[in-house]
Amino acid sequence: MRWSGRQWLGDALGGAVVALLSLPMTVPLGALAFAPLGAGFLPAGVAAAFCTAIVGGLVAALAGGSPLQISGPRASMALMSAGAIATALDQGARPDQAVAVAGLSLALAGGLQVLIGRAGMGRVVRYLPYPVLAGFVNGVALLILLGQLAALLGLPPSLSWRALPGHWRQVAPLAPLEALATMALMAWAPRLTRRLPPLVLAFAGGSLVDLLLRSVGAAPDLGPRLVAPEGLSFWLRGPALLAGLAGNAALPGWLAAEMPVIVVLALVGSLESLLSALSLDAASGSRHDPRRELLGQGLGNLAAACCGGIAGAGAPIRGLASYRLGGRSRRAAVIQCLLLLALLCWGRPLLMHLSYAVMAGIMVMVALSMGDLWLFRLLRRDPRRFGADALVAALVAVVSVTVNLAMAVLAGVALTLLLFMLRMSRPVVRTVRDGAGARSRRQRPLAAERYLAGQRQRLRLASLDGPLFFGTADRVCQDLAALWPETAPPGCLILDLGRVGHVDLAGLRMLDQLRRDQERRGHHLLLAGVDLEAARWSWLRPAGLEAPLAAGRLFAGLDQALEAAEDLLLAGGPHAETPEVAPDAFALLAGLPDAARRALTAGLERRGHDAGAVLFRQGEAGDGLYLLSRGDVEIRLPAQGSHPPLRLARLAPGTLFGEMALLDGSDRSADAVAVQPCVCHVLSPAAFAAFSGLYPAAAAQILRNIGGELAERLRLANSRWQDGM
Structure with missing residues (x-):
């Protein structure tokens, strides 16, 4: 019983601190998600973020695969929600319709997360190329920095960074100083105490500085405060907004435009949640269930979407803070959700005292801590080797800022695949030589050996090294077709495939085409290093190429192929083998x-x-x-x-x-x-x-x-x- 009491106390303390920790992230991320709609929708955006932290976080905690995971709004997911709203607006939707389309997109992304979890494809999500991830993270950090510039300068937070040059005269002079003080406190917080997260201390200290400055009459120079967010009434409007899309003729076109956002939302949300669960496993020594985790995250996003929320995911900053303060079960997440719900229901007047400049300073520090510069440090050491990967990361970051995050990820994946194909399309023909120095271990009568010594120029050996796929097959076929002059006497070409790690249908078709070309010119094609039981050659039978390629021309080792080639060179000559020698x-x-x-x-x-x-x-x-x-x-x-x-x-x-x-x-x-x-x-x-x-x-x-x-x-x-x- 004593252990149970301690457990409850640890979960309560962890949940309470995480609720305080979530506040300075939930408010600005909600404003960030609804920023494309303008300043009038900022209270709705904050309410939507609270919905995600409370409803989505509660469902994900109860259904998820990690008992320490605490989900809620994240910077990347908030920016993806903003991208969904902006895409709908670009397609001609009204603001309320854009919010509904973004909610429906989130519901579809949540359903996709559930399918990924049910299919056990969590590992596939982790295969997102690292340069794309680095560029995505850096793009998110840049978008956060640019999105906080207006609040840092004491201007309306919904003001786009592109419009700042026309509003220099409205800058509040003390707002940047207040933000810098908050940033400095957040940077120095670990030296003051390790019991509380730096974000909590920075939020409390920055808010106290703002309160003191306003009490001495400096309010005009500090910039705006938060407008009271909408309450539970916004959540009740969520189902109505979704229902309003029924029968809308423009809905299929809107959803088609949202498809990249839906896919990237599901992939990025799944990846971030799984990585967060892994970090919690490392801290606690536990093991999460990835299938159940993705199922919980998908259901959480589905629930949040039904109430008008924005996209959310697991965040290690919440789970680790709870664990360090004693949180050991799902109760910590439930307590955090209940405290945030109480704050939204009865504490909205308190939220009106929060300064946008303070929250902007916190978000800038969060953005700076997110930046992934490791790849660019490698680029300085070896530009030639890491230049292409750095190019992918830079492209993703630039497209994130100039277009949107979904297109940035898709463009990065496409460029990564193109670079991979170019790298894999290097020359596969490793060596080509005649038969002068090649001989099998088969020992023949001396007369036959002398004859073979004079026929070695009719033998060619080519060794391949690398994948034989659509990116290399044509080049290999061209290189090997040029081995013999047109007037060459009939000979044998041995293709050593022992170093070929992968063969696709294009590679098999190339081998069949090469066989036909060699036979047309009177030559024999022999394939060494082919094991029909191996996975890479398993396509021969279903592709119908086993019989034409085989016919006594497939060999497991090079020595057997050389032996068969020597038999072919001897065949029909004066020293062909006889059934029995007297x-x-x-x-x-x-x-x-x-x-x-x-x-x-x-x-x-x-x-x-x-x-x-x-x-x-x-x-x-x-x-x-x-x-x-x-x-x-x-x-x-x-x-x-x-x-x-x-x-x-x-x-x-x-x-x-x-x-x-x-x-x-x-x-x-x-x-x-x-x-x-x-x-x-x-x-x-x-x-x-x-x-x-x-x-x-x-x-x-x-x-x-x-x-x-x-x-x-x-x-x-x-x-x-x-x-x-």
Whole structure:
């Protein structure tokens, strides 16, 4: 029970202080929202702001996802409401109709916030580009500063900053000094005490200074005071104003003009509320529910719109102040709303003593604290790298002042997307080279290797790096189409897509177009780095491009693509692979007399192996020299811990392996595994010893042939290495 009493006391204290804190923000923000309507509507604007703080804040507190969040008018949202009213006026609406259209726009924005929350799209809202956010915040700060100039000079607060040059003679000389004193007190407040927010001390101190100056007869030099705001009667007129729009033929056109404002209101309101909830989470160690938070904020704006209120959102300045003073639950927000309601019902005469100059000084300090200059500090350090982002931020700020906030955000997003496309449209073709230094790990008979060495100019390798989308596809197609002269003999183009992180439909169509172009000119297109199970290639099947692009031309790795390209270069030539190579056709037997050939082949042991069979393992004693007649065999290093087996070479029919068993009798240095069903002829050390006794000269020739093949393979490898440098 003691804990409950402390909780109630903390919530009551937090709610009371936040109500006092909200007062100097609610009044000028309401005047700011209704400023396009003129001075006669300022009392209605203040009443609309109170409606948002009370009705919207109460609904958002009860339905929201953060128990510490306290919602109400915010500078950015008030300016958006002013933009909605100004847009309606520009479309020919009367002042009362403009207020109703702005309320209907707010209701639609609140409904959109509810949909965003229900769909769980709160994270998407946070994807608004940072330069756009920075420009938006700076634009809001500039609009606040410009909007407070008239009140700072003691002129009617509804006077536009553009009209100030014609009213210099009406400036109240003490109003700027009063505003400066309020600003100085707000700046120095943290040094005086940390128990109360600086805004509260500045408001109290500035109001006291104004009261003292007016008591000594300086009222004419201090500028106007607040006109008593309308009471609950304005809230009752809200539903009537909305109902008055029914059947208005101009309403669809008005709403069409308001659509940018509606969308930006929903996005900015959601973003600011979520960021406020995050700051409260960081201070309290709690976690809010983003879906419920957006649902509560949307319902709050819907409720405020029905009563004639302006747009609102969660504000960390309110929630953090309540938390620091003991507020730990939704009761703090409810108490704040009830106190503001009591002030509006019975304390309106007290509001008539508030000075516009004092509130203008507070709003100027709020605007100065809002400014986001981090991006421009980065611009000074590296203009080339951050210049484009700073341009976006500057554009958004300028359009905010010259047009409106909604168009500023849309223009900023559009420019950001354009810059993103330009950055992503950099050349994607990373490297292009011929096949001189490229070779697969497939080991072929020496005659085929020599033939391939002379055919490498018919092979091209192109490596892509970056996204393959509509912004880069055409450039890639043009670059690759120019690789071959028109008179070039048929060849193979290998496209390494291992570094391509994203492929859209335009990229897939480009690949299909490139395939068609290569086939028309007699060339083959092979794609490496394509995994049909990966998300980026999942579009191949539904797009109907898997079959035409595949057809034996898609490979997971570059080595497999190189191997297929070599097979294509050999196809139809004198060294194309045959189903099975007879033992006496191996280069090992070159230079042997016929009798020695017959004796050697008779001493070979024919062995058949299924796919996956291990012919020998690393460390085993050498059982002979293997002549691969049919199928493929891989030479691998065995797996080590979590590392898979390492493929060293893939042997084609007509090659030999395991020769060290005859040369020095050493153990096996790697594993030999049948990739396909294969046939080998094995010359064991015992059979070779018996052959050497009968044909010593032929045995010496065999050893020379083995040494010659090893030497030539070493020369070919060295040549390829030099060509690839």
